[in-house]
Amino acid sequence: MTLPWHSQVDIIAAFSFLGFVLISIPLYWHCVAWNIGCVLYIFWVGGQCLFQAINVLVWRDNVINIAPIWCDIFIRFYIGASIGVCTASLVINRRLYHIANVSSVSITRADKRRNIITDFLIGLGIPVLAIAVYWVYEGHRFDLMEGVGCIEAYPNTWLALILYYLWPIPIGLVSATYCVLTLTAFFKRRRRFTELMASNANITFNRYFRLMGLASLEFLFTLPLTVYNITENFKLAPYKWRGMANLHSRFGRVDQYPAVIWRADPQLISVINFRLWMPIACALVFFLFFGLAEEARKHYKLAITSIAKKVGISTMERSSEFDSSVSKTVGLSGTALPTFINRTIRRASLDSVFSDDQSAGHSAEGSHDKVLHSPSGLSVGSSTFIGSPVSEKDQEHAIHPVPPLPSLPFMRVPDSSAVHHPTPSKSEVLGGRGAGGRGRTGATQRGLKLHRDGLSSHDFVS
Structure with a gap:
């Protein structure tokens, strides 16, 4: 049983929008990798x-000429796209061939620029020529068909055969030649190819073979599809050639075909x-090749995480549960202190959300002047660590899992009134390379002498 035509139109519109969305998903990382x-x-x-x-959708149930400029743009884009798909495949095969036959893993910037320009000339230049x-x-200008919209209007002439229908055949043959040469070069120089893959972060074995596929x-x-398309079009009534003037007569007209007429x-x-x-x-097909790959799944995960943050959905439930368990088990003896944690996430990278590294954010100097914090403020999975304040009364009973390191003794060089030694010379202070000759300053030598005499450096601290 055949569906009604309007239902078929709705299905085509839905799949067309779906195709646009799916093929646009891998666009970003192909732009980053410069896969022209x-x-x-x-x-x-x-x-x-x-x-x-x-x-x-616009011409679902009518053939009214409501957007002639839109139709002029569309029919020319469609002509270019019909050839552009073939040229894009040629660009991919040509690039894969050059990768397989490259003689050096290092490519200069001039070579990259030249390759990009050549790719654009093939992928855009040939379709633009077909449009011209x-x-x-x-x-004539264009036709309108109910349920289809505006389409290009050209009769079945030998000019249309040469200037439109035959474009994919030579392009496809050149692309096939590149593909065969690429496979041959790959099997001959597999070791060199492996070195190239290791030196190029923008392409891997999986991506290379997906592109080739x-x-x-x-x-x-x-x-075969080009041959089928030519055959089906020329099964229609052929146009009897009478010259260019006859072909372009009444050039600005727009023919309209309701579905009841053309579907007969x-x-x-x-x-x-x-x-x-x-x-x-x-x-x-393009989405199946690239939209389900490993790098695509990574981008999907990052996108879902970003969207979830914007709408206020937490993506750290497991980390939060672990934080609460740590806060209950690690704390003061006999005292349950509340934990006040301000999570600060670095916006520069999404990887910081899932990082287990702790950044103290405090310097060691002047720590005795700040309020002490208990270890119950430990935040696992967060990028910052802010402890809970502890009062002086609870400080005495606090249990420190790791004792603090003893501070280095504060040594001050005594003045001349306390110890009768001559003032060190400039050479002794800077390098100690005078009479001592062993890289010690005069102050350090005097400190060692005091230590041998049984004196403590604290005796000279005022």
Whole structure:
């Protein structure tokens, strides 16, 4: 049983929005890694899904020309995206080939810049060229179809065959050549390839083979689907060529086709279904390759943690339970003191939330002038440590698990009235490299002499 057409339109719109969301998820880390091929793939396929979802909703049950400028933009983007998906696959295969055949693990900045420019020229330049030549075989401004929206209008001519339908075939053949050469180079230079992977943080073995799998799958389907698309389109009534003037006559018109008219042709239904579902399939395949990988799961975890903090949901329940148990077991003898803990989270990194390191945040100097704190303020899992204040009365009964280190004796050089020694010279104070010659200052030598005489340095402290 076939669903009603309007129900099919709703399903297509839902999957188109879903495809746009799913393919946009890995965009950030591909931008960070400078994977130009994947970024361009997301741009073309994600743009198709988004535009398509809007179109089928706006023209779900009508063919009214309410947004002609929008349609002018969309049909040209669609022409570019149809070629851009193939060029993005070519960029990916070309980059993988150069990685497998690189002669040195170190690449200069000029080489990186040159590779990026070349990738953009292939991934954007060829689709823009296809958009520019669209006017040559364009029949009129555009068409409107109920449940589909605005579509490009060009008759089945030999110009359309050469300037539009045949683009994916040479691009797919070049991409297939790069893929075969990449596999050959990988198996020949596997040890060198391992060193390159270890020196490059932006690409790993898993990511490398996922990229290769995506590009290979794309060109494996490009050739047969292109042939199928050409066959289905030319099964329709061919246009009898009468020259460019006849082709562009009444160029500004907009033809409108209600669903009851265009759905009466089974061949046209097949072509439209292929057109609507192909971007969705490409988006889902890309998400399966990159949206479920290990680095993707890490980004999902960070995103969920960030959103949970913004809405006020705690992500530290286990740590809080452990904190309470520590506070109950570690404390003063016979005295239950409340714990006042102010958690301070470093915003610079999400990893600090899950850190077990404690930062004291207090210097050792002048600690006798501050209020003492009990160890019950220990906060496990927090990035700061702030103890609970202890009164002077409870201080006497406090149990310190680790006794404090004894402070170094305070030694002051006695003046000339207490001990009759000559004032040290400048060379003795700075380096002690005069008569002593062993790196000790004059004050230290006198202190050692006092120690041999049985005198304490505290006797000279005023």
